[in-house]
Amino acid sequence: MTDAGAVDEHTRGVYRDAGFTGSFALGERPAVLVVDFSRGFTDPACPLGFDATPEVERTRAVLDAARSCGAVVVFTTIAYDEGSRLASTWLRKVPSLGSLVPGSPWVDIDERLGRTESEPVVAKGGASAFFGTPVHALLVGHRVDTVFVLGATTSGCVRASVVDAVQHGFPTFVVQDCCADRSLGPHEANLFDMTAKYADGCTSGEVVRYLNGLSSTEAG
Amino acid sequence: MTDAGAVDEHTRGVYRDAGFTGSFALGERPAVLVVDFSRGFTDPACPLGFDATPEVERTRAVLDAARSCGAVVVFTTIAYDEGSRLASTWLRKVPSLGSLVPGSPWVDIDERLGRTESEPVVAKGGASAFFGTPVHALLVGHRVDTVFVLGATTSGCVRASVVDAVQHGFPTFVVQDCCADRSLGPHEANLFDMTAKYADGCTSGEVVRYLNGLSSTEAG
Amino acid sequence: MTDAGAVDEHTRGVYRDAGFTGSFALGERPAVLVVDFSRGFTDPACPLGFDATPEVERTRAVLDAARSCGAVVVFTTIAYDEGSRLASTWLRKVPSLGSLVPGSPWVDIDERLGRTESEPVVAKGGASAFFGTPVHALLVGHRVDTVFVLGATTSGCVRASVVDAVQHGFPTFVVQDCCADRSLGPHEANLFDMTAKYADGCTSGEVVRYLNGLSSTEAG
């Protein structure tokens, strides 16, 4: 991965000296947390959206592997009904999020991801998948021990969700080539921060191989 | 109020000696938190439901006063989509909650309460209105300083919501004659606990007078 | 168990009809959550305290079994430093809690429980062991799948903690003969509510046998 190409060697050395040196082990009960791959973010026709086709397609490959082995899949989407819109402090900062109205197509999960009925779509009004939502209880209910985070945007809701995932106690992996953003600079800067401090970085190919391994073991 | 008729004088003395002696002041920015007055609980045709007509009607009077003075009104409803149902630990304990499916009439707020579009309905999967929901952020966003809690059931979701409301830092009032339950014993026992430890007890008449006072002040 | 002697048969029937019929399975990675067995509550010399000798002694037996098999043990204690005391809304309702000052003996865990250095003591300012604390992350970090709750008081912090434990997704068991309260009525009423709605009831003897079973398996 070249995710941290933007970060110079000096910074890498400083982080090593500060002890940012650990990593996580993959477990046996994974979940894939798909952050805000709703049409509002993946359809360029929405002011908030942009073309995320490669990241969405790689995510589909991860999800297909997850479905084959029975891994937990959770989607989030940002949605504000009228009452929430009036109350939200965050919306005052980012007014365009107010177009994400329940029932609007922008709130729907991108259909290229093939969501099934048993995969919950958690509506949220904050940046983190965990804030003001039952996502952590849902992961605990499934006894998840490994969380893969991916989606949009890298520098916004993915970053916030990764920080919360590890804070909640889950070994956390950010699937770097499945994270999409509007702009390359923040995308790369946040992949660097996340992998340095909160999560292990991985690729969709690595995740698919890991999930297929689980699958054949189970099947075995 | 005779809410604690079931509690003997000895217990009241013990609580006084233990220092359960404080109370809250009414503020200027109230919210009414209507817990689970959905048809699943207020329609006896639902296995979870029972006749709560008097409590619903008194709640309507409180809500009309709240609407007149611009107080914040928030509804909660329990709802489980298929994915949440599979994950929920609480559902294993109370399987009948699984009938509260999004789109089913049991999830709708009782129409006798006259909910308007700008009053959010927060779906929850736990007992407390605050657990896994954005209710606290919504109250902070409106700078609420006074929370009235009422709804169903007294011994379940109202109790859990009252405990969380005060924990989150809000002066909390339980509107006793607007709290409904299936059975008198738990209803009375929980009103005693709540008013002894977490909230000031009040009646719908008192709340209406307070809200009308705010209203005329604003109007004044 | 006779915990619900105070609850009449009619109420039991109503609850059965409403579908409060589920139960949990014991898992393999248990935690014992000891709620507020600090000297402020177990020493009658403190205004908040009362004699809880039998419950403390039975809890010691549970903890000894937990220590033998390597189960997670977590203690909570209520503590308010000066700044927290000024901010706490709950303290306005229960001013006597303000005597629980860090460094005071009332905040110390009852020494009869034999706490070891590796057993965290989580300070809290709310009723629930989970509110404003890292307890849920700590349980997730240990991949706990079974939570036993006990301590003081049954009708206060134990009840609030049990509700939060199941909401957070943990199969929850309340160890009834290890829960202590100031007054019998609220004690019994809350054991009924908890076991009807949120947790399976059990005795300290049952927990010890379960933990010993784990222990010998591990040792085996």
Place this chain on the structure above:
Amino acid sequence: MTDAGAVDEHTRGVYRDAGFTGSFALGERPAVLVVDFSRGFTDPACPLGFDATPEVERTRAVLDAARSCGAVVVFTTIAYDEGSRLASTWLRKVPSLGSLVPGSPWVDIDERLGRTESEPVVAKGGASAFFGTPVHALLVGHRVDTVFVLGATTSGCVRASVVDAVQHGFPTFVVQDCCADRSLGPHEANLFDMTAKYADGCTSGEVVRYLNGLSSTEAG
């Protein structure tokens, strides 16, 4: 401010088009949230630490103004007792945080900030000041309507705290010249993200003037 010197004009245009255009109004009940200006981070003798003298001195000026007008001041510090250390998932990723042991000087708030007894020090085990802590309840208890966030490190705990502050519903301001980090790249990248998406940026001079204005009004 030149905080976003690292971010090119193209990115700024993309963000404008996406609707990241709002801002907050200053209120009347401010709090200053001082994130992790403990000696572990501000003393270069600690492996995690670095020289943050200018940021600490500017923070002292902000705090002196806050104290003059009675604004709420809250400090956070990272601390792990033995039990928390064993449980923490985040520590596996950043093992060096394990040196932040209660009682060690690294956990003490930098004495140059002149902390008083009534200013709470909230111990935390996560990145965000809000995660697993009572900070939000403390702010609600004081009816805070404006939160200034500053401290260390910009790209770590300050960022996480800013995201949570606005999610919890507080108009949030990041005091840019009071935020310190080990390395310039992540510092600047995170100031850009925070001010684009979650908080209004401001300088210590602006905060002091605002607080002095409150002060003279109150005194008036």
